[in-house]
Amino acid sequence: GAGVSQSPSNKVTEKGKDVELRCDPISGHTALYWYRQSLGQGLEFLIYFQGNSAPDKSGLPSDRFSAERTGGSVSTLTIQRTQQEDSAVYLCASSLDRDQPQHFGDGTRLSIL
């Protein structure tokens, strides 16, 4: 389909392991966002990419979190040395530009044992 695609849809891993989450945005969308949603909470902003500009990393909760966007398209979110509090649904969204509504993927449900 032509929507935002995220993989894996579910990930279970042991505390201390590294995980990598992938996002394929809609073709042509220059803006890409990562959010996470913990149980009973709203969406928490993590990072924003716009074209070739330096990303806005202001929402990353710690230096264990990093993200990159290669070629202005696919993005990966990496969490190193995972902790139980990292358990959440990680959502990726893209938009034509900053001022347009975001289109979300279905998320990756991350569970840290």
Add this chain to the structure above:
Amino acid sequence: DQQVKQNSPSLSVQEGRISILNCDYTNSMFDYFLWYKKYPAEGPTFLISISSIKDKNEDGRFTVFLNKSAKHLSLHIVPSQPGDSAVYFCAARGRGTGNQFYFGTGTSLTVIP
């Protein structure tokens, strides 16, 4: 610090009646507001938006009202249908508030046939 609040976690409405979902915000810099709808195990889907130059925006059965002085917006769904049963999030952003959208915690709407 929750800058966008949805104080009703759930709402039940009879089919055919009006559903009113409410959202309050604290940041007077917000000038762009959106509503998203989310089904279980799916990402949020954009519904309708409004900018602060307007106080009402309508799209079919969905109308969003903005009261800037009260820092309050609401989503009206008329008539409500069983397929409208989902979690509804409001989100906001403004010039000078950063790149992220600030999301509320959501209201779960159940439309009873």
